[in-house]
């Protein structure tokens with residue numbers, strides 16, 4: 271049997287735990303329907319669990335006639351909460367406190383005339399929320415995009431909370447050369463940063479790495495990217511059913527980590543599977 275090493279930092283982060291608890295408590299107490307706009311977290315198994323416990327997912331709150339909307343940990347665009355309230359719906363705001371801090375920082379510097387560069391994935395809901403707090407803003411995802419970015423006198427550079435820290439530093443260095451005054455706000459949250467550091471050291475000493483979590487989860491995908499750079503035999507899976515014993519032939523040490531939105535019971539099933547390998 272290979273040695274299995276589980277990352278200390280794997281599993282739900284503070285923001286996800288808080289959002290799950292708030293959603294489940296609301297569903298228990300509330301007589302009406304409880305919804306989230308888009309999945310509360312990017313993990314299909316966790317979404318199924320929420321559904322079984324009275325929290326449904328809708329794509330747009332404008333389609334809802336009554337009930338309560340849970341604001342996701344990613345946050346919502348500026349002004350949305352007021353619009354939801356104006357429609358007569360209940361609101362439970364589960365925006366992660368780290369995302370709220372980023373929203374406030376963006377608003378503060380934007381009000382002072384800074385052009386805002388948000389480093390992240392432009393289609394991610396957190397980025398859509400962050401962008402809406404800036405008067406002038408551009409999303410940058412890669413160093414190449416940073417090289418082609420326009421010049422501005424005063425810029426503020428901020429990250430998606432789950433972005434790859436090394437990549438953020440690379441992009442920030444390029445953007446800084448395009449401005450007279452640059453404020454760099456490394457808003458990558460501690461949970462993400464610790465997880466990325468740990469997987470780097472675990473992957474360096476492992477024959478294979480398994481990253482458990484939703485394929486649409488940004489922080490899980492980044493963990494898999496970081497691990498793959500160091501240990502090419504890295505597998506990103508949502509459940510143990512995607513693994514095959516043949517992939518681990520001759521592997522003596524397997525490192526396992528999970529994204530911030532991966533429930534522990536799913537990671538445990540993966541570990542049980544790996545423990546049964548010959």
Ligand code: SF4
Nearest residue numbers: 283285366368431459
């Ligand atoms: S990954 Fe970080 S910012 Fe995102 S919900 Fe978790 S603690 Fe909050």
